[in-house]
Amino acid sequence: MGPFTDARDDNRFEQMFDGEGGEGRVWADYAVRGGARMILHVEADQSLRGSGAAGRFMQAMAEHAREHGLKLFPQCSYAVAWHKRHPDYDDVLA
Template sequence: MSEIVTDNMARSQYELPVAGQTVFARYRRQDGVVSILHVEAPVSLRGSGAAGRLMQGIVELARSQNEKLVPLCSYAAAWMRRHPESADLLA
């Protein structure tokens, strides 16, 4: 089954279901810019790459919606530094 990142606008967070749990990234959206405030994976999923897959999905969504990203969360910022192909999305 393919993993799909969804935008839960009611909670202002992107979500990725993994093994019956949810990896999420809280955000603030304004004028086409999405600030990533916090990325969190359940303890049992840490180290599994789930947060990285979430970030990849966020990048794909932002690109498809012509949005820019501001990674305020240290994890999101480090992920984007390690993936220079996402640099064009930085606000």
């Protein structure tokens, strides 16, 4: 698992993971709204689908938000569902 990064120029969070088909990337496109990041879309490379990498990425994103004082506003169905299953990260929701 690689480091969680905020590619601010691209409005994208991303992280590399090892999957069955080799290394792959999970990313989330976001829009900036003040101190909040609206999570527009979360996607994983095909090689990582079903591996749990997207869930680990979501946890890393929530921890990053907590660490940097950011608020997350999930918009895509995956991010919304993940946050509903993880109320321990409600403090990072906008």
